[in-house]
Amino acid sequence: MEPVNMQAATTVAEDNPYLQGKFAPVSNEITAENLEVRGELPADLSGIFLRNSPNPKHAPKGRYHWFDGDGMIHAVHIRDGKATYRNRYVRTRGFEREEAAGEAVYTGIMERPDFTQPGGPFKNTGNTDLHYHAGKLLALWWLGGKAHRLRLPDLETLGEWDFCGQLSRGIASHPKTDPRTGEMMFFDFSVLPPFMTYGVANAAGEITHQTPIELPGARLQHDIAITENYTLLFDMPMFWDPELLVQGKTKVVFDRSMPARIGVIGRHAPGDTIRWFDTGAFYMYHTINAWEEGDEIVLVGCRIDDPVPASRENPKRIPRLNFLQLDPYLTRWRLNLKTGLVKEEQLDDVPSEFPRTNDSLLGIRQRFSYNPRIARAPQLLFDGLIKYDTENGDSSTWAYGEKRWGGEASFAPAIGGSAEDDGYLITFLYDEGRNQSELLVMDARDLAAGPVATIIIPQRVPIGYHTQWVSEAELAAQVV
Ligand SMILES: [Fe+2]
Numbered sequence: 519m520e521p522v523n524m525q526a527a528t529t530v531a532e533d534n535p536y537l538q539g540k541f542a543p544v545s546n547e548i549t550a551e552n553l554e555v556r557g558e559l560p561a562d563l564s565g566i567f568l569r570n571s572p573n574p575k576h577a578p579k580g581r582y583h584w585f586d587g588d589g590m591i592h593a594v595h596i597r598d599g600k601a602t603y604r605n606r607y608v609r610t611r612g613f614e615r616e617e618a619a620g621e622a623v624y625t626g627i628m629e630r631p632d633f634t635q636p637g638g639p640f641k642n643t644g645n646t647d648l649h650y651h652a653g654k655l656l657a658l659w660w661l662g663g664k665a666h667r668l669r670l671p672d673l674e675t676l677g678e679w680d681f682c683g684q685l686s687r688g689i690a691s692h693p694k695t696d697p698r699t700g701e702m703m704f705f706d707f708s709v710l711p712p713f714m715t716y717g718v719a720n721a722a723g724e725i726t727h728q729t730p731i732e733l734p735g736a737r738l739q740h741d742i743a744i745t746e747n748y749t750l751l752f753d754m755p756m757f758w759d760p761e762l763l764v765q766g767k768t769k770v771v772f773d774r775s776m777p778a779r780i781g782v783i784g785r786h787a788p789g790d791t792i793r794w795f796d797t798g799a800f801y802m803y804h805t806i807n808a809w810e811e812g813d814e815i816v817l818v819g820c821r822i823d824d825p826v827p828a829s830r831e832n833p834k835r836i837p838r839l840n841f842l843q844l845d846p847y848l849t850r851w852r853l854n855l856k857t858g859l860v861k862e863e864q865l866d867d868v869p870s871e872f873p874r875t876n877d878s879l880l881g882i883r884q885r886f887s888y889n890p891r892i893a894r895a896p897q898l899l900f901d902g903l904i905k906y907d908t909e910n911g912d913s914s915t916w917a918y919g920e921k922r923w924g925g926e927a928s929f930a931p932a933i934g935g936s937a938e939d940d941g942y943l944i945t946f947l948y949d950e951g952r953n954q955s956e957l958l959v960m961d962a963r964d965l966a967a968g969p970v971a972t973i974i975i976p977q978r979v980p981i982g983y984h985t986q987w988v989s990e991a992e993l994a995a996q997v998v
Pocket residue numbers: 646647691692740803804984
């Protein structure tokens with residue numbers, strides 16, 4: 519085992535909550551084996567839990583936004599009742615460039631974009647999402663661009679990945695893989711036309727379809743959804759202010775006077791066949807699932823009525839994503855393909871985000887969603903995990919306790935399991951009072967019973983973003 523250092527951060531923290539305390543980056547890349555386990559790791563659980571997160575290596579150049587930090591992967595490999603922890607940077611071109619310079623070279627999204635930077639004004643950090651497809655683990659960035667390939671289990675960055683040159687432009691976070699066909703659907707967005715592109719990669723990882731999606735203007739979109747035959751794309755009225763953008767400035771605007779539109783496109787269809795369903799303005803970071811039911815497409819996700827609400831800290835509703843106070847609620851839409859009408863129904867009044875499901879049911883009718891519960895705090899923190907029955911909004915919750923903050927919980931199917939919730943919910947948790955990070959393993963069949971096993975992590979794992987479970991069987995099929 520390599521030496522363990524509980525020191526939090528080398529990056530200088532300005533007056534920014536996302537560089538301090540539980541959010542502060544860690545600088546040590548460690549491997550720690552035979553971790554202490556409280557409780558018992560289930561015999562039918564074997565694989566690697568991975569989480570991506572922003573973790574700036576150098577003191578920021580200018581104002582820092584939580585979305586800016588270099589990608590860092592934290593992973594726990596569970597096998598034969600034992601656990602190993604590793605954390606590694608996503609070594610992107612921008613990261614290596616700043617390593618060579620010994621300081622930050624790129625500014626973040628709170629600063630005026632520097633178009634003299636090679637490859638665009640912002641550093642592709644690969645810090646947002648992780649997706650395992652066609653035997654390759656991809657780290658993805660919320661602003662799109664090329665993916666980065668990572669090797670398991672050592673988390674070495676294998677470089678940028680453009681699908682052997684097939685990728686026409688970029689791939690944003692949150693591609694969706696159909697577990698029945700192995701196809702991966704993805705999208706990309708840009709301030710330059712086409713403002714959105716949509717694509718499909720087959721089970722072998724080859725891109726078989728790419729098409730532009732016409733939008734009235736540039737948009738900031740974050741996720742998609744799939745059904746057996748369709749892909750759902752979004753046109754929600756959040757974007758960089760176009761007048762300021764031409765002056766080289768970035769300011770995020772949410773225009774409540776515009777509709778939000780949900781686009782339905784055949785999986786392999788050209789972009790100009792997309793059918794748009796108009797609804798009132800809303801924003802959604804993350805979908806949960808979608809499926810076909812008769813003439814309807816059902817979509818479930820975490821709807822935000824106003825992503826830029828007035829608050830005491832922000833009375834003029836100036837978009838200050840630094841504070842990220844969100845009010846997303848579990849919501850179901852029904853899009854009627856015959857009538858063109860949309861029915862929208864909020865299913866609960868408890869704010870939650872970073873939802874996950876049993877991915878083996880992606881694109882078909884599903885019942886359960888596992889949503890981190892948003893704490894009433896100035897920053898985006900999760901103080902519990904909710905298991906939702908999305909048919910009726912019923913729920914059960916495991917609350918983490920005072921000053922204990924969890925994150926997105928991946929669903930790891932139990933080996934040999936058959937029911938939708940035969941599996942485990944896995945999340946990192948930071949106990950702020952004890953300055954201790956843990957990995958919780960909870961039984962999805964009985965979330966309210968609390969963790970069946972708690973793995974003690976020998977360094978602080980900062981609050982982060984998205985997670986991925988890679989089973990031992992998937993790991994064995996890795997293509998390196
Ligand atoms: Fe996301």
